[in-house]
Amino acid sequence: MARVALVTGGTRGIGGAISKALQAAGYKVAANYAGNDEAAAKFKAETGIPVFKFDVGDFDASAAGVAAVEGEVGGIDILVNNAGITRDGFFHKMTKDQWSAVIRTNLDSLFNVTRPVIDGMRARSFGRIVVISSINGQKGQMGQVNYSASKAGDIGFVKALAQENANKGITVNAICPGYIGTEMVAAIDPEVLKAKILPQIPVGRLGDPSEIARAVVFLASDEGGFITGSTLTINGGQYFA
Numbered sequence: 218m219a220r221v222a223l224v225t226g227g228t229r230g231i232g233g234a235i236s237k238a239l240q241a242a243g244y245k246v247a248a249n250y251a252g253n254d255e256a257a258a259k260f261k262a263e264t265g266i267p268v269f270k271f272d273v274g275d276f277d278a279s280a281a282g283v284a285a286v287e288g289e290v291g292g293i294d295i296l297v298n299n300a301g302i303t304r305d306g307f308f309h310k311m312t313k314d315q316w317s318a319v320i321r322t323n324l325d326s327l328f329n330v331t332r333p334v335i336d337g338m339r340a341r342s343f344g345r346i347v348v349i350s351s352i353n354g355q356k357g358q359m360g361q362v363n364y365s366a367s368k369a370g371d372i373g374f375v376k377a378l379a380q381e382n383a384n385k386g387i388t389v390n391a392i393c394p395g396y397i398g399t400e401m402v403a404a405i406d407p408e409v410l411k412a413k414i415l416p417q418i419p420v421g422r423l424g425d426p427s428e429i430a431r432a433v434v435f436l437a438s439d440e441g442g443f444i445t446g447s448t449l450t451i452n453g454g455q456y457f458a
Contacts, residue, residue: 221293231394249300301368324367345441350369421453432451
């Protein structure tokens with residue numbers, strides 16, 4: 218029987234690529250999304266992947282969402298915590314709402330979605346948890362104190378949870394993408410991208426979402442079972458962790 222994978226923020230961008238790659242690798246995939254009903258409906262129509270709308274920043278909503286996934290698709294064997302947002306601004310001008318929104322979605326969500334699935338993984342003696350962090354969680358980024366803090370927290374979460382569950386056949390790993398060609402990056406002024414961002418990337422280009430997705434597929438596989446507590450840096454040489 219095919220294993221079941223849940224991808225948060227799984228209908229667009231990196232998350233959409235991960236969902237499609239896991240499906241192509243033979244997994245039964247469920248994709249979570251937060252609010253864009255039109256994009257989610259289009260994704261479902263194109264891929265046949267069932268979509269589930271719930272707020273990963275809310276514990277009760279996440280628990281109900283996980284229960285809905287397990288009721289329709291099956292017990293979750295692979296969890297990809299991908300959902301994330303930005304609310305950028307210099308810290309001395311940052312509002313509490315900007316701080317809280319990012320911490321809630323990018324960091325609290327790890328507890329909210331992982332907690333309801335971990336017992337099932339432990340009972341089945343198998344699990345794969347992959348957290349999509351960021352290069353800016355490794356090196357920090359001006360104007361992103363909230364985002365950098367949340368993504369650095371992701372890495373600490375991975376290291377601790379990996380130790381707790383290694384003897385239960387569960388691996389927990391992080392992936393830190395650099396600049397990837399998603400809608401978020403496409404919104405950057407092309408001149409800024411050309412003059413200030415691409416020169417920082419030794420390979421001379423943006424990453425493709427599929428390059429992150431392929432790494433997730435490997436970490437989710439049986440062949441990736443000896444890798445846990447690790448951070449995989451995929452940034453074209455921009456930063457060496």
